[in-house]
Amino acid sequence: MKKITAAFVVLWFILSNLSFVNAEVEKSERIEETFRFSDRQTKSIIVDNVFGSIRVTGSNENEARLVVNRTVRASGQEKYERALEEIYLDIEHENNSLILYVEGPFRCKDGSTNYRGWRFYGYEVQYDIELEIPMRSNVQLKTVNDGDIHVRNINGQYEIENINGGIKINDLAGSGRVYALNGDVEIAFSENPAANSYFGTLNGDLNLYFRTPLSADIFLKTFNGDVYSDFEVSYLPKKTKMEPEKQGKKTVYKFDRRFAVQAGDGGPEIELDTFNGDIHIFQRKS
Secondary structure, eight states: OEEEOOOOOOOOOOOOOOOOOOOSEEEEEEEEEEEEOSSSSOEEEEEEOSBSOEEEEEESSSEEEEEEEEEEEESSHHHHHHHHHHOEEEEEEETTEEEEEEEOTTBOTTSOBOOOOHHHHTEEEEEEEEEEEESSEEEEEEEOBSOOEEEEEEEEEEEEEESSSOEEEEEEEEEEEEEESSSOEEEEESSOOSSOEEEEEEESOEEEEEOSSOOEEEEEEOSSSOEEESSOEEEOGGGOOEEEEEETTEEEEEEOSOEEEEETTOOSEEEEEEEESOEEEEEOOO
């Protein structure tokens, strides 16, 4: 494996994660449902979780099978009952679309979260979500705390994000964006990305297993780490971009602090970005 080194300056951001402890009441519930789709066109699957893991597996069936394990921990019975009222899993299913959305008092109007810590609420509710969906699906998956994201056998557009956990994907085809703020990202492709894609993490390693041959323009950025590649690559200095920055009345152009290499004959742009971690570009063997 060949080593490619570079160092860059990027913005530092840390999301605090306070855990609620000393629960007087703790109860778990298992929920199972099946959703049929109208035809065999590409499906749209959205899972917007906040606390808990997400596991998604593709199949040849024309349905989605959902298993949810909900765990509620509270400082007392009153807080437990309030948790059941204030936090719930909203499910929308129509034609070829399925949306799972965890609603709660920490949600802002735009759908983002304003997390104030479990000591403020007096309870915590964790949803561990498992889904078996049609293999040809466009997926959007997101969680914040208390779980990793695992995906297997998906072919479509994807947007996958985890804040305080890792992301592991096996047999991925299509193109899109994958990002873990505090965790490793590991992806094994069944087909290399056919369109521009982004894979990143702030505090973790990027381990990507591409199919041979690989033809792509690869943009690389790391601050406290190194880059390694199983593939022969050549540098692309002309691909280095300039970014305008306003300084008073002046506009100053700066390099965007990344470098580019070409694998094979070049192709879609694949951006690999980490701050505290290494980037590994592997050849997938099987």
